[in-house]
Amino acid sequence: MLTDSERFAFVPYRIHGFETSGNAYDAVQTDDRIATGDLLPVMDEAVVGVAMTWPFAVTAEAGHLHQVAPKSGDTFDQLATSLGVEPASMLRAVTLARKLGFAIEPTLELLMAP
Numbered sequence: 001m002l003t004d005s006e007r008f009a010f011v012p013y014r015i016h017g018f019e020t021s022g023n024a025y026d027a028v029q030t031d032d033r034i035a036t037g038d039l040l041p042v043m044d045e046a047v048v049g050v051a052m053t054w055p056f057a058v059t060a061e062a063g064h065l066h067q068v069a070p071k072s073g074d075t076f077d078q079l080a081t082s083l084g085v086e087p088a089s090m091l092r093a094v095t096l097a098r099k100l101g102f103a104i105e106p107t108l109e110l111l112m113a114p
Helices: 021-030 076-083 087-099 106-112
Strands: 039-042 047-050
Touching: 021 039, 021 047, 039 087, 047 087, 076 087, 076 106
Parallel strands: none
Antiparallel strands: 039 047
């Protein structure tokens, strides 16, 4: 049994896998169980997205999800905030995409460079 301090020592998040990016987009619009910041991997399309009102991909392939478009001078955190998600959600999506061997969207990759 977890103690109160152990129970709240982590931040839970969900990963919702989909067959197509179109299915992922539609599900975000209609399924209340999908929350802003949840991850949306689509294995057959090499896409990893982040759920929000207009779900977007962090991968080079976006499928039917929106592509990220950082403004000149944006930092990674500023981009996440402008998209209405926590930077940690985007970072988790990028980490998952890399672990799956998917290419990251090039301008997002530049924002993450040290």
